[in-house]
């Protein structure tokens with residue numbers, strides 16, 4: 013997946029109704045899950061050190077968690093996509 017292109021394409025549809033909502037929701041769901049998967053693997057790679065509170069990896073893993081919740085949880089985004097398929 014060409015992620016920057018997908019984000020750009022979704023953003024360029026802003027104001028175009030149903031298709032924009034579908035593509036933006038799809039992109040938001042994908043990015044929110046992707047960044048969490050990446051940080052999960054980063055923490056795993058760092059082992060116990062990655063788990064120590066205050067360490068950059070721990071903070072980043074915790075902070076990205078909101079990306080799949082805030083502004084519409086992934087489940088809600090996927091429902092918006094499903095309604096428009």
Ligand SMILES: Cc1cc2nc3c(=O)[nH]c(=O)nc-3n(C[C@H](O)[C@H](O)[C@H](O)COP(=O)(O)OP(=O)(O)OC[C@H]3O[C@@H](n4cnc5c(N)ncnc54)[C@H](O)[C@@H]3O)c2cc1C
Nearest residue numbers: 077078079080081082083084085086087088089090091092
């Ligand atoms: C740090 C932070 C900043 C925020 N800033 C803003 C802001 O500036 N402006 C603003 O308007 N809002 C803001 N919010 C609110 C944010 O938009 C909501 O937290 C978000 O939309 C999720 O809603 P909720 O927290 O009520 O979770 P809920 O809707 O209660 O969802 C909780 C969980 O339930 C599940 N779920 C919910 N609905 C469904 C469904 N239909 N199908 C299946 N599963 C489902 C999902 O697993 C979901 O993750 C902020 C939130 C945070 C954490």
